[in-house]
Amino acid sequence: MEGNLLSNSTEMTENMSVDTSLRKPKVSHISIIYSLTVLLFLIIGHRVQRNEFYSGILITEFGLILLPALIYMLVFKYDIKKVMRFNKAGFVNLFLIFMIMVFAIPAVGVLNLVNLALIKHIFGKTLIVQPPVADNAVKLLINVLVIGGSAGICEEFLFRGVMQRGFERFGAVKSILLTAFLFGLLHMDFQKLLGTFLLGALIGFIVYRTNSLIGGMFAHFTNNTVAVFASYYAYKLNELNEAIASSFGKMDEIEIYRQGIDFPSFQNLPEASVIIVVVVLLFMFLFCALILAGLLYALVKVNSKKAEKIQSQPKPRLAGLTWLIPGILLIGFMYYAQGLKLLGIENALINKLLGLIIGLEG
Numbered sequence: 001m002e003g004n005l006l007s008n009s010t011e012m013t014e015n016m017s018v019d020t021s022l023r024k025p026k027v028s029h030i031s032i033i034y035s036l037t038v039l040l041f042l043i044i045g046h047r048v049q050r051n052e053f054y055s056g057i058l059i060t061e062f063g064l065i066l067l068p069a070l071i072y073m074l075v076f077k078y079d080i081k082k083v084m085r086f087n088k089a090g091f092v093n094l095f096l097i098f099m100i101m102v103f104a105i106p107a108v109g110v111l112n113l114v115n116l117a118l119i120k121h122i123f124g125k126t127l128i129v130q131p132p133v134a135d136n137a138v139k140l141l142i143n144v145l146v147i148g149g150s151a152g153i154c155e156e157f158l159f160r161g162v163m164q165r166g167f168e169r170f171g172a173v174k175s176i177l178l179t180a181f182l183f184g185l186l187h188m189d190f191q192k193l194l195g196t197f198l199l200g201a202l203i204g205f206i207v208y209r210t211n212s213l214i215g216g217m218f219a220h221f222t223n224n225t226v227a228v229f230a231s232y233y234a235y236k237l238n239e240l241n242e243a244i245a246s247s248f249g250k251m252d253e254i255e256i257y258r259q260g261i262d263f264p265s266f267q268n269l270p271e272a273s274v275i276i277v278v279v280v281l282l283f284m285f286l287f288c289a290l291i292l293a294g295l296l297y298a299l300v301k302v303n304s305k306k307a308e309k310i311q312s313q314p315k316p317r318l319a320g321l322t323w324l325i326p327g328i329l330l331i332g333f334m335y336y337a338q339g340l341k342l343l344g345i346e347n348a349l350i351n352k353l354l355g356l357i358i359g360l361e362g
Contacts, residue, residue, distance in 0.1 A: 176208060
């Protein structure tokens, strides 16, 4: 992947521009911002989202994720346009990015299924929390703007903008992967960590290759919006199924669909049926993976002269990364509490700490 897509070829390297004079965010600073964002998200974000989801999401995205990063960039007087890669993406890139995100959905979905299967195997069950599903056109538009738009703007500003830029001291690949890992952690759900990490890495690669944060924002918006539309049409299909089942007095037949993924139901299928399902899913995944690889190659070729050549420092200082520890410890605590909940274990101390941090007992 790195050899084919991250500019190891002589031709691509020669075409890339190198801006050695560009002052980028310090690793210690962005690590502090990350830990601060985690703290704000837990203390304030959980409370405002429980109070009212949509206003809570807007407060979380713009007030807790975007604002600290923006204030940092202004206070330390960075060249926001250059550091954040606020460059035009172009129609061709936007089209390629849209198609990349559409065909990446199966890959992300497969990783999420693997993640869920592991959680199911370890803890005996899974517990997926989904955002509100739109049941009409107005709510659908609101979901697109809030879930798609706000996350696309604010999270990309922090992660692929400020953080990935700062981590480029370690090289292009490491900056993309480290940022994607921290991006996945901040979603506070280890049941979707693998898929979220892949999504973050893909968006980071898009931003790097197109030299445009706009492209990353559009990619994030596309992913979330596709998910919003999928949930909406799934809800409408469920309504139709309920209406049909109700007319025939067979409401029990749709209960599995309502409850979502039910791993035992797959285990109870005949062996031949399981094999057929696995083969069909594998074929779909391979087909989408081939298309995705072709689209990524096209993105590289189209942007061969746009991506900056990232030169890692000979001996980059790792001490700044220690400021990530407070944030990661807080996330680790939330994951531990989540694991206890899945196991059905009550712990008075953990519940008390949860009450202090997020205002809700486990």
